[in-house]
Amino acid sequence: MSSRKFRIPLAALLGLAFLVGCGVSTVTIEGSFPTPNISKLPLNVAVYYDQSLRDFAYMEYSETGAEEFNVQSGQSHIALFNAVLPAMFDDVVVIDSLDDAVAAEVDAVFTPLIEEFQLALPMKTKLDVYEVWIKYNMRLATAEGDYIADWVLTSYGKTPTETFRSTEAAINDAAVVALRDLASSFSLSFSQVPEVRDWLAQL
Amino acid sequence: MIEFMEKWHGRTVFGASLLVALALLAGCTSTTIDEFRQGETGIASDEAVVILGRRQASDYETRSEFVQCVGDRMARGEGAINVVPEQEFVDAMFPWFEPRTAPLRTRDLEQLMAENVVAEKMSEFGIRYIVWLDGFTETTERGGSISCTIGPGGGGCFGFGTWEDDANFDARVWDVGSLTNVGTINTDATGQSYLPALVVPIPLIARVEANACSRLATQLKDFVNGS
Numbered sequence: 001m002s003s004r005k006f007r008i009p010l011a012a013l014l015g016l017a018f019l020v021g022c023g024v025s026t027v028t029i030e031g032s033f034p035t036p037n038i039s040k041l042p043l044n045v046a047v048y049y050d051q052s053l054r055d056f057a058y059m060e061y062s063e064t065g066a067e068e069f070n071v072q073s074g075q076s077h078i079a080l081f082n083a084v085l086p087a088m089f090d091d092v093v094v095i096d097s098l099d100d101a102v103a104a105e106v107d108a109v110f111t112p113l114i115e116e117f118q119l120a121l122p123m124k125t126k127l128d129v130y131e132v133w134i135k136y137n138m139r140l141a142t143a144e145g146d147y148i149a150d151w152v153l154t155s156y157g158k159t160p161t162e163t164f165r166s167t168e169a170a171i172n173d174a175a176v177v178a179l180r181d182l183a184s185s186f187s188l189s190f191s192q193v194p195e196v197r198d199w200l201a202q203l
Numbered sequence: 204m205i206e207f208m209e210k211w212h213g214r215t216v217f218g219a220s221l222l223v224a225l226a227l228l229a230g231c232t233s234t235t236i237d238e239f240r241q242g243e244t245g246i247a248s249d250e251a252v253v254i255l256g257r258r259q260a261s262d263y264e265t266r267s268e269f270v271q272c273v274g275d276r277m278a279r280g281e282g283a284i285n286v287v288p289e290q291e292f293v294d295a296m297f298p299w300f301e302p303r304t305a306p307l308r309t310r311d312l313e314q315l316m317a318e319n320v321v322a323e324k325m326s327e328f329g330i331r332y333i334v335w336l337d338g339f340t341e342t343t344e345r346g347g348s349i350s351c352t353i354g355p356g357g358g359g360c361f362g363f364g365t366w367e368d369d370a371n372f373d374a375r376v377w378d379v380g381s382l383t384n385v386g387t388i389n390t391d392a393t394g395q396s397y398l399p400a401l402v403v404p405i406p407l408i409a410r411v412e413a414n415a416c417s418r419l420a421t422q423l424k425d426f427v428n429g430s
Contacts, residue, residue, distance in 0.1 A: 184298030
């Protein structure tokens, strides 16, 4: 009787363990991003986070085509831009709609978008590093919506394999390095983008 | 019975001798240090050193644990030096010392120091020397095999494994005052590790990276102090 009592929960546990082993693993990117030490530009800028950026997630598939890792990085990108932009410009406001830009009386509206996300895992590349590569489209427009600049930025992050670290933690670490790379290249190259440089010269 | 006891005793002695021999061999890590001095050095008590890992290579990166190990050892004992932790420095200097933006040559450091924000932060920390660590530990010559079994009556592992570790690190010392490279120290440590398994695996690990860290830290401390 007592043996039967244990048999059902044990079977259920084994079944669950099997299902967990086969399921998709969700990695929500989390990290802290320092404020850049750079000279501020005398600009009032509005930033618009499109819904596609807010909800951005990348799905990595196994070699058999099964869903393996769901990497959610939308909110960490927003946290990163919220740390970087106030260090770059005199005043920064987040707007919920592009229509709010005129009322916000800003010099420009900045819209970051993720175009592509790639993940390279050691079990597939046979290298001893986890790698994350992200391609962005950065858009700058006037408050009225007129074009100022539209440019592509890429960021890259890698982290070495370590014995007692999970794949999820390694993916998170590589993504955080990639986000820091984005912040450094974006903040240092912003005023070197030809269209932005021309626009700044006119102000 | 006596014959059985003698056999058992003989086997135990042989096993113990083998383990002791392996333990002695595992302790044998050979470390070579090369120093190339290009300028005079010395450090005041209110000045500090920051040790940074190079992370530009595509297939490896200098582990932050090794960088921390060298820093911790330089900061203690006779002739201890003030060492600013790597992450604290990189975060405070953000975005100037990230893998993509970090200066690769002293010429780049000169340009970087022209930025007021960088020069001010460097002065706040009291940085006199930047030490760039570049290298990694590689495991080669793996051999042997171990098989483990588990059954209703218990389990165990039998076999023998061995491998060699080679740690090779370069330390380049930049003088922030004169904006020049004042020297390079190279450390190369190798050691053989063994893993005999007689029911229970007994790891006899050569502490290659730890030895490389210890010897490099001692040499760097002397180098920076100018002794």
